[in-house]
Amino acid sequence: MRPTFSEGGKLSKLHSVFEGFEAFLFVPDTTSHSGVHIHDSIDSKRTMSWVILAMVPALLFGMYNTGYQHFLAVGGLAEMGFWEIFGWGALAVLPYVVVSYGVGLGIEFISAQIKKEEIQEGFLVTGLLIPLILPIGVPLWMVAVATAFSVVFVKEIFGGTGYNVFNVALMTRAFLFFAYPAKMSGTSVWVTTNASFGFGSALPVADGFSGATPLGQAASAVGTNALHFTNIVGQPLTWWDMFLGFEPGSIGETSTLAVLIGAIFLIATGIASWKIITAVFAGGIGAILLFNALAVNVYMSVPFWEQICMGGFAFGAVFMATDPVSASRTEKGKWIYGILIGVLAMIIRVLNPAYPEGMMLAILLMNIFAKLIDYYVVQGNINKRLKRATVGVQKGGNHE
Amino acid sequence: MKNTFKITKGLYIPMTGTSAKEVVSAGESEQWSVNPNDYHGVVPRLLVQVGDLVKAGSPVFCDKNKPEVLFATPVSGVVADIVRGEKRKLLNILIKADAQNEYVPFPVRDPLALSPDQVKETLLNSGLWTLLKQRPYDCIADPSKKPRDIFVSGFDSSPLAPDYDFILKDQSTDFQKGLDALTRLTEGKVYLGLSVKTQAPELNQAARVEICRFDGPHPTGLVGVQINQIKPVNKGEVVYTANALDVAAIGRFFNTGKVDLTRLVAVTGPMVRKPHYVRCKPGMSIQSILKGNVHTEAHVRYICGNVLTGVQTGSDGFLNPQAHQITVLKEGEGIHELFGWALPRLNIFSFSRTYFTKLVQRFQPGKKYEPDTRLLGGERALIMSGEYEKVFPMDILPEHLTRACISGNIERQEELGIYEVAPEDFALCEYICTSKVPVQQVVREALDKLKAENGD
Numbered sequence: 001m002r003p004t005f006s007e008g009g010k011l012s013k014l015h016s017v018f019e020g021f022e023a024f025l026f027v028p029d030t031t032s033h034s035g036v037h038i039h040d041s042i043d044s045k046r047t048m049s050w051v052i053l054a055m056v057p058a059l060l061f062g063m064y065n066t067g068y069q070h071f072l073a074v075g076g077l078a079e080m081g082f083w084e085i086f087g088w089g090a091l092a093v094l095p096y097v098v099v100s101y102g103v104g105l106g107i108e109f110i111s112a113q114i115k116k117e118e119i120q121e122g123f124l125v126t127g128l129l130i131p132l133i134l135p136i137g138v139p140l141w142m143v144a145v146a147t148a149f150s151v152v153f154v155k156e157i158f159g160g161t162g163y164n165v166f167n168v169a170l171m172t173r174a175f176l177f178f179a180y181p182a183k184m185s186g187t188s189v190w191v192t193t194n195a196s197f198g199f200g201s202a203l204p205v206a207d208g209f210s211g212a213t214p215l216g217q218a219a220s221a222v223g224t225n226a227l228h229f230t231n232i233v234g235q236p237l238t239w240w241d242m243f244l245g246f247e248p249g250s251i252g253e254t255s256t257l258a259v260l261i262g263a264i265f266l267i268a269t270g271i272a273s274w275k276i277i278t279a280v281f282a283g284g285i286g287a288i289l290l291f292n293a294l295a296v297n298v299y300m301s302v303p304f305w306e307q308i309c310m311g312g313f314a315f316g317a318v319f320m321a322t323d324p325v326s327a328s329r330t331e332k333g334k335w336i337y338g339i340l341i342g343v344l345a346m347i348i349r350v351l352n353p354a355y356p357e358g359m360m361l362a363i364l365l366m367n368i369f370a371k372l373i374d375y376y377v378v379q380g381n382i383n384k385r386l387k388r389a390t391v392g393v394q395k396g397g398n399h400e
Numbered sequence: 401m402k403n404t405f406k407i408t409k410g411l412y413i414p415m416t417g418t419s420a421k422e423v424v425s426a427g428e429s430e431q432w433s434v435n436p437n438d439y440h441g442v443v444p445r446l447l448v449q450v451g452d453l454v455k456a457g458s459p460v461f462c463d464k465n466k467p468e469v470l471f472a473t474p475v476s477g478v479v480a481d482i483v484r485g486e487k488r489k490l491l492n493i494l495i496k497a498d499a500q501n502e503y504v505p506f507p508v509r510d511p512l513a514l515s516p517d518q519v520k521e522t523l524l525n526s527g528l529w530t531l532l533k534q535r536p537y538d539c540i541a542d543p544s545k546k547p548r549d550i551f552v553s554g555f556d557s558s559p560l561a562p563d564y565d566f567i568l569k570d571q572s573t574d575f576q577k578g579l580d581a582l583t584r585l586t587e588g589k590v591y592l593g594l595s596v597k598t599q600a601p602e603l604n605q606a607a608r609v610e611i612c613r614f615d616g617p618h619p620t621g622l623v624g625v626q627i628n629q630i631k632p633v634n635k636g637e638v639v640y641t642a643n644a645l646d647v648a649a650i651g652r653f654f655n656t657g658k659v660d661l662t663r664l665v666a667v668t669g670p671m672v673r674k675p676h677y678v679r680c681k682p683g684m685s686i687q688s689i690l691k692g693n694v695h696t697e698a699h700v701r702y703i704c705g706n707v708l709t710g711v712q713t714g715s716d717g718f719l720n721p722q723a724h725q726i727t728v729l730k731e732g733e734g735i736h737e738l739f740g741w742a743l744p745r746l747n748i749f750s751f752s753r754t755y756f757t758k759l760v761q762r763f764q765p766g767k768k769y770e771p772d773t774r775l776l777g778g779e780r781a782l783i784m785s786g787e788y789e790k791v792f793p794m795d796i797l798p799e800h801l802t803r804a805c806i807s808g809n810i811e812r813q814e815e816l817g818i819y820e821v822a823p824e825d826f827a828l829c830e831y832i833c834t835s836k837v838p839v840q841q842v843v844r845e846a847l848d849k850l851k852a853e854n855g856d
Contacts, residue, residue, distance in 0.1 A: 023778060027740035029733050031773040035823075035840035037707045037729070038413075040832045042752035043777025045741040047784065047834055050754050118778045162781025162835070270753040273786065329785035329799065381797055382815040389634040 016112040020119035044161075048121040050271050054262035055128050055319065061258040062251040063089040066136050069191040069248050073209055073232055092192060093251055096131035099140050103147045104130075111156045122161030122168075122325075123151065129169035129319060132252025133312065133360075135189040138176065142183065146175045166367045167326045170316075170360055177360070185356065187212040190248035191232055209233055213248045215311040215349070218299050219356040227298055229306075242309040253315035256308070263318040272322040275331065279338020280317035284308060286339075287346035299350050313345060316359035321366075328370040330377040337373055341366045404596070405629045407616030409793040411751055411828055413559040415707070416768040417727075419666040419675040421566050426680035429688035432475045432495045433718035434460045438711075439471070439530065441539045441848065444490050452479045457504035457526055457659030460493055468543060472527025474661045474681045474721075476502040495683075503658035511581035511654055519584040523650070526659050530721070531646040535624065535633050537851045538822030545638040549588035549631065552579070554603045554644040555595040555614075557621030558706035562666035562677070562725050564644055565600035571648050572602040578651030579609050582642065592644070593626040603644070619793070624825040628794040633820045645724050665719065669703075669728040670770040671695045682721040686713055689726065699731040701773050708827035709840070732772025741777075751791070751832045780835035788839075791828040796820065798829055802839055805846035810853060813846055823847070 011018070022028075023045070032039060064082075067089030071077040077085075104123045112119040130147060150172040155164045177184045191211045212220070214229045214237065221227055229237040232248055241247060245255025253259070266272035288307050291300035308314060321327060321341050328337040341362050348358025355361060436444035444461040447470075448454060454477060459470035475497045483492040506526055511519050520543055523529040532541040541547070555564050568575055582590045589610050594603055596615040604611075612630055614620040623641040633639055645663060652660055664677045673693050680689050686702055694700060703710035704723035711720055719726070737743075749769040750757050761767060788798035796817040804812035823840035830839040 025738060027737040027776055028774075028778060029735055030775050031701075031731055031733050032775050035838050036827055036830045037701065037703055037710065037712070037727075037773050038771040038831065039774065039776050039836065040752065041745065041748045041750045041755060041776050042832070042834050043741060043836070044780050044783055044834055045777070046752075046754055049742055120780060122783070160781070162783045268753065271784075324785045325783055327785070330797070331786060331789065334786075378797060378800055378816070381795075384795070385632075385634075385815070385817055388632070389636065 013113065016117065016119055017109055020109065020112070023118060044121050047271055048124045050269055051125045051266065051319075052128055054265045054271075055125075055132065055252070057258035057261045058132055058252040058255060058315065058319075059093075059128065060086075061245055061255040062132060062253075063093045065089065065245055065247075065254055066092050066192070066251060068246060069232060073191050073211075092136060093131060095140055096134060096138075096143055096251070097128065099143050100130040100147050101127040103144045104151050107148060107151045107156070111160065115160070117160075120161035122155070126151075126168045130172050132319075133169065133173050133250050133315070134176070135184060135250055136192045137189045138180075138183050142176060142180055143172075146172045146179075149175050162325055164325055166364055167320055167323050170320055170364055173360055174364060185216075187216055190250075211248055213311070213356075214242060214306075215249075215356045218302060218310070219353065221298050227302055239306055239309065242306065250312060250315075253312040256314045259314045259318050266318065266322070272318065273324070273327070273334055275334040276322050276327060276338040277317055279335045280321050280342040280345075281308065283339035283342025284313060284317075284346050285342070287343045291346070291350055307346070311349070311357050312359045316345070316363055317342070320359075320363050326367045326370060328373045328377075330374050333370070333373040333377045337366055337370050340369070403611070404613040404615065405620075405626075407614060407620050407625070407629070407793045409789070409791055410557075410617035410619055411791050411832065412557070412617040413707075413749065413771075413831070414766075414768045415559050415668075415670065416770050417669040417672050417675045417729075418560055419562065419668050419677055421563070421677070423664060423677045423679055424691075426678050426684060427688040427691050429497065429684040431480060431685065432473070432477070432497050432681075432683040433685075434471065434473050434493045434495065434683055435718065435720065436461055436471070436490050437492075438720040438722070439540060440844075441537075441851070442469075442471075444471070446482065446490065446493075448479050448493070450479050450482055453477075454479060454495065455502045455504045456661075457506065459525075459527060460495075461490075463540075466543065468524050469529055469540060470524060470527050471530055472659055474659070474683045503660065506653065506657040506659070508657040509654060511577065511584050514584060516584050519581055522654075523581070526653060528650050528653055528659065531642060531650065533641045535627065535639050535641060535822065536819035537847050537856065538824075539851065541640045542638065542856065547586045547588070547640040548633075548637045550582045550586050550590045550640040550642065551593065551623050551627050551630070552582070552590065552609070552642050552644055552647055553593045553621055553623040553626060555593070555598055555621050556706075556724075557595070557618040558708055559618070560666070560668035560675075560725065560727060561621070561706060562645075562664070562668075564603065565598060567645060567664045567677070567724075568600055568602045568648060570602075571652075572605075574651035574655055575602055575644065575648045576606060576651065577654045578647035578649070579606055581650055581654055582640075582647065583608055585640065591626070591630055593621075593623065593630075595620070616793070619791070619825065619828055622825055624820065624822050625793055628796070628820060632795065635814060635819055643724070661721075663724060665689060665723065666725045667693060667728075668725060669707075671698070671700045671728040671730055680719065682719050682723070684719050686715065686717050686719060686726065689719060690728070694728050699733065700728050701731050703727040703729075707771070708831060709824040730770070730772040732774040735772070735774065752834075775836055777834070777836050779837065782835050782837060784834045787832060787834060788826075788829040791832055792825070794820070794825065798826065802826070802829075802837070802842060805842045806837075808846070808849070810850060813850065818843075818846060818850060 064086045067085035104127050108123050150168050154171045155168050188211050231237045243256045267274045285304045288304040295301045328334050344362035345358040443464040445464045446461050447459050454473050456476045457472050460473050461471050463469040477495045477497040480496040481494040485491045534541040592609045592611050596613050619625050661681050668675050678689050702713045704720045792798040801816040823844045826839045
């Protein structure tokens with residue numbers, strides 16, 4: 001089969017696709033020809049698939065929650081069993097996963113063939129991240145356009161996997177947020193009342209329905225009474241509900257518990273940097289405590305244990321901020337990067353009335369500064385070396 | 401000054417095939433080789449022709465750019481063949497050995513009684529100068545530069561490395577004489593790096609040198625790591641580096657007046673039937689050293705040196721002069737693991753925590769592995785951050801230096817410490833790299849380019 005796909009063969013235009021499938025099915029048996037003669041068994045496919053495994057709890061819970069919120073809105077929750085709710089939600093979420101992977105991988109395959117390189121695994125993670133950060137009601141064609149935009153303009157033109165400046169999945173969301181804001185925020189997008197693959201139908205909602213997420217409620221709160229969050233039918237929302245994730249929101253980000261399971265998995269296997277995750281939470285909690293102390297309005301008084309369960313803060317901290325390519329790469333830099341993300345996310349969230357969710361913008365902003373932070377850390381190492389040099393390094397070209 | 405260094409970064413790779421502590425003599429080698437390509441960066445100028453009679457220690461070629469650096473033959477005999485390749489590039493010089501080895505008679509002298517220039521001249525004329533390397537550039541030491549210090553590594557921490565305690569047993573006079581010769585070459589100190597586990601009195605009681613102890617996994621045995629801990633190299637400084645086993649050969653020369661490069665070579669690796677030490681000389685054919693001691697059912701790879709920094713040789717190849725070890729392992733091509741990257745793979749060794757290596761090692765301490773030469777992944781751009789730093793115990797940022805080498809940014813390389821490193825320091829980084837970047841090759845090319853740019 002291989003000669004048909006190699007140069008000169010009949011299907012040589014699909015060479016990258018063939019190699020991609022072969023590399024997907026088998027560990028490549030090429031032997032090393034320079035440098036070390038033995039290699040560690042870790043490779044980027046294993047790393048990426050482990051990140052996907054870490055996202056599975058959030059995905060599964062997101063599917064269940066989609067169904068749960070739907071039946072809570074249209075009524076009939078009490079009669080539904082676990083599998084009905086989960087099945088309904090899974091069928092609602094699946095089209096997004098399919099579109100995201102289909103569009104993204106299609107573009108990646110084409111780029112790899114054009115560059116005559118192997119298909120790289122970076123999109124395996126991005127493809128699952130994109131659906132998890134979208135509200136359930138977004139039209140599929142918008143997801144396709146946004147994914148295509150992101151993969152081409154944020155990843156491929158810079159060189160592909162390993163060369164992107166910004167987090168690719170987050171740029172998809174940012175594109176949708178700025179291009180189609182009505183479908184990405186507000187109170188009507190977080191719960192779907194439509195049919196899912198033909199099951200159920202567009203039912204009228206129950207009385208007292210409000211699709212506002214806790215973030216939305218906090219952002220629109222007035223007066224000085226302490227905030228009491230409610231779920232979509234007006235019943236009170238406890239902290240436990242917010243932590244487990246039975247609240248409206250983007251598909252994968254509602255359950256802090258599922259994100260926590262993913263975080264423990266990623267840190268235990270050493271794939272994500274625990275420094276970034278810890279720093280983001282530390283920065284965020286620090287900012288919240290500062291706001292609690294100042295307490296000019298009721299939003300600033302929300303205690304930190306509720307704030308970190310609201311919105312996409314936890315999900316962003318664990319899965320978005322830790323993207324190794326767009327984050328800081330020095331160990332010291334990761335602390336600064338993480339803390340600034342946490343602080344900025346809270347500032348945007350609490351102080352800025354235009355953006356209820358600050359995490360996306362905070363991470364994208366810090367992606368710009370990540371390499372600047374690295375620059376100064378590296379400069380510190382360089383200065384240490386210069387101090388003990390006998391012949392100074394001449395800047396600007398001439399050197400003996 | 402601190403004399404004991406504890407190093408936590410690094411990785412000990414357990415492999416099957418450690419040499420048993422028994423010594424066998426090598427067989428007869430029909431042809432011997434003196435190969436200019438064994439020395440990186442040397443453009444050879446031939447000093448002999450086919451049919452010339454040579455004795456052990458007589459010069460066979462010299463470095464065209466530094467004609468005082470002579471390369472000698474380890475054996476006496478007649479020059480049988482001069483192998484040339486494309487554009488008359490010198491590929492090999494083959495010598496047919498005499499039945500009885502004869503040595504060029506050099507005077508027996510005590511290096512402590514000689515002036516530094518005399519010691520240098522003696523070493524250059526005998527071809528033993530080529531055993532000394534230098535930082536920067538990790539090439540043969542430049543005789544025109546005065547070294548700030550000289551660093552000798554007294555142990556090897558690489559996978560399946562030979563045991564220096566065992567090899568240097570009863571060679572204390574030779575080893576000490578070699579160290580004395582080195583002390584004459586510098587106005588600074590001679591540092592001897594030893595492991596906290598080194599037992600041999602030959603090493604522990606070396607005189608007139610500064611002994612520094614190292615405790616930690618590989619790459620603590622690498623001289624570059626030791627230099628960075630003891631007294632790093634700055635821009636503009638030159639240090640010489642040497643291997644303790646070669647220092648003993650230098651001492652033997654001063655004690656006997658003969659260029660006798662007999663050494664104990666550890667024959668190691670998963671594909672060796674009975675791993676042991678073989679008494680032989682560099683330049684002998686691999687087969688005369690192995691003597692059929694290899695499982696040949698599968699396609700094997702012969703490496704002069706260890707699996708991280710060694711040089712691949714054909715089965716008809718020769719032992720290169722820098723090697724004190726031969727490793728033989730399976731090639732592994734043709735092994736197709738279905739979905740291998742997703743499976744637990746309990747029987748492979750990995751530094752990554754996505755495999756269960758540490759867990760298995762807790763239940764089976766002392767378990768050894770049989771790696772083969774597969775890449776086990778495709779080459780990618782650098783994705784994971786903080787990987788290299790985990791196995792690079794020097795005060796240098798390895799990933800950023802690698803990036804500067806890949807992009808050819810010479811000023812950045814200088815700023816980040818390219819003058820302190822050799823490709824072997826990055827061998828572990830290359831081993832654990834998720835993206836399979838050929839780091840050693842990248843650093844080697846950068847060093848060569850820098851050397852040419854600087855005109856050194």
